[in-house]
Amino acid sequence: MAIRIDGKKISADIKDELKAQVAQLKEQGRDICLAVIQVGDDPASTVYVRNKKTACAYIGIESRAFALPEETTEEELLALIDQLNKDDHVHGILVQLPIPDHMDEQKVIRAISPKKDVDGFHPQSVGALSIGEPGFVSCTPAGIIQLLKRTGIEIEGQECVVVGRSNIVGKPMAMLLLRENGTVTVCHSRTRNLEEVCRRADILVTAIGKPKFFDDTYVKEGAVVIDVGIHRDENNKLCGDVDYDKVVDKVRAITPVPGGVGPMTIAMLMNNCVEAALRMDS
Numbered sequence: 066m067a068i069r070i071d072g073k074k075i076s077a078d079i080k081d082e083l084k085a086q087v088a089q090l091k092e093q094g095r096d097i098c099l100a101v102i103q104v105g106d107d108p109a110s111t112v113y114v115r116n117k118k119t120a121c122a123y124i125g126i127e128s129r130a131f132a133l134p135e136e137t138t139e140e141e142l143l144a145l146i147d148q149l150n151k152d153d154h155v156h157g158i159l160v161q162l163p164i165p166d167h168m169d170e171q172k173v174i175r176a177i178s179p180k181k182d183v184d185g186f187h188p189q190s191v192g193a194l195s196i197g198e199p200g201f202v203s204c205t206p207a208g209i210i211q212l213l214k215r216t217g218i219e220i221e222g223q224e225c226v227v228v229g230r231s232n233i234v235g236k237p238m239a240m241l242l243l244r245e246n247g248t249v250t251v252c253h254s255r256t257r258n259l260e261e262v263c264r265r266a267d268i269l270v271t272a273i274g275k276p277k278f279f280d281d282t283y284v285k286e287g288a289v290v291i292d293v294g295i296h297r298d299e300n301n302k303l304c305g306d307v308d309y310d311k312v313v314d315k316v317r318a319i320t321p322v323p324g325g326v327g328p329m330t331i332a333m334l335m336n337n338c339v340e341a342a343l344r345m346d347s
């Protein structure tokens with residue numbers, strides 16, 4: 066029987082650990098504050114931002130929300146970020162993506178102080194990860210490492226195949242698995258013989274953005290499968306990049322969708338906020 070990796074439970078455990086840590090810090094008079102900026106009213110972003118605020122409230126982190134209109138100029142957004150960078154009361158700054166097309170996303174990301182870059186998207190954070198220095202790590206891949214560790218799955222020496230090379234998931238995922246001494250292969254849209262490469266994996270991480278793309282032909286017997294995708298299937302039911310039912314009997318462990326990787330992103334964001342506060346005060 067495959068282990069169903071319970072991201073909901075592991076995320077709840079991490080949030081409870083952080084809640085206890087934040088309560089201790091509060092007793093020492095140290096408060097933590099996250100600034101969340103949303104530009105425009107993309108409905109999915111509104112849900113994500115609301116969930117982040119709820120998680121902050123649960124853990125005891127103050128959240129300051131900035132809901133800016135779609136027509137906000139890049140200069141106005143950069144001015145707000147600059148003000149928050151200089152505000153000692155604010156430990157983390159997050160600009161919810163995507164931002165409107167009239168803004169340069171990379172310029173906005175670079176404007177956030179690396180000390181407050183709790184998303185781990187700043188080039189300095191990305192660089193620090195790649196050379197093994199301390200810095201903030203993108204939340205979804207960091208959450209996947211926690212899923213593996215807390216399920217007792219060894220990474221060292223294992224064949225790890227990551228499908229997808231985005232800046233937010235694929236690339237930092239590869240770096241993190243490498244840091245844990247995994248043997249890492251990164252696949253993408255131009256990869257030849259994708260099935261064959263995936264079948265080598267002891268740990269397969271799928272972030273390809275195609276519903277139920279991976280069936281049992283992509284998976285080695287006894288592999289661990291981590292599904293980053295989230296989609297609606299033909300019956301409007303949530304599903305991942307992996308065809309769960311076709312794969313589940315062949316694997317050692319697998320993350321469900323929903324309830325696998327998804328809940329981990331916010332838990333790791335909260336972790337980064339606490340870390341930001343600890344680093345800033347030390």
Ligand code: GUN
Pocket residue numbers: 159160161162163184204330
């Ligand atoms: N949009 C979708 N996911 C994310 C995320 O993790 N952080 C930010 N800032 N925007 C997102």
